[in-house]
Amino acid sequence: MNWNQLTDLSQLEVIKEESKQQPILILKHSTTCSISSTALNRLERNWKQESVGELKPYYLDLLKYRPISSAIASTFGVEHQSPQVLIIQNGECIYDASHFEISFAELAETVG
Template identity: 50%
Template sequence: MATPWLPLTQPEQLAAIVQESHEHAVLIFKHSTTCSISAAAKSKIERQWADSGLSDTPIYYLDLLRFRPISSQIAEQFGIRHESPQLLLIQDGECRYDASHMGIRLSDVSAVLK
């Protein structure tokens, strides 16, 4: 099963994601398209997705080079430091999990949701 990336391209989407997070958990993956570490993290997510138990969890993809202001908005709204690559779990309007670089593990996200 391919990772069902949802593009995050508009600042207004963040408010909708926060609303959605009150119904079910939502993931945001912040990716730098020119960074090899970011590419490795994205590939790792894609390889692990089918077995992660997260297939019902929406996962938004943010291209940091094209939409950097949205990343800044995310950092400010959730009180987290901007990093790249970065995976965030948004639940009940709050960031419940935040990992970056090779520390990104879908198994950790699954553990938070249990």
């Protein structure tokens, strides 16, 4: 799995534009949380690009970049959670899940 690092607020506008061409996955990850580590591990272990097509994954270390996490919540109209995944398509969040509800199968179904 090839994560794109989300490290700058300006990337949110890039993501919105990219999402008009392909769906975007954002993972908000806390590096000190065991639930977050489990969710990341499950995603990486189950990731099959052929199941998600052109879904482009972004990784946010929300402890280092907390303002970006807050901006994601307000930009895409979702309540902040950690860990949390969002799928962005056509500039809008079409799916979000958090904690143990994060499922590769659901992600694949959403974009499939």
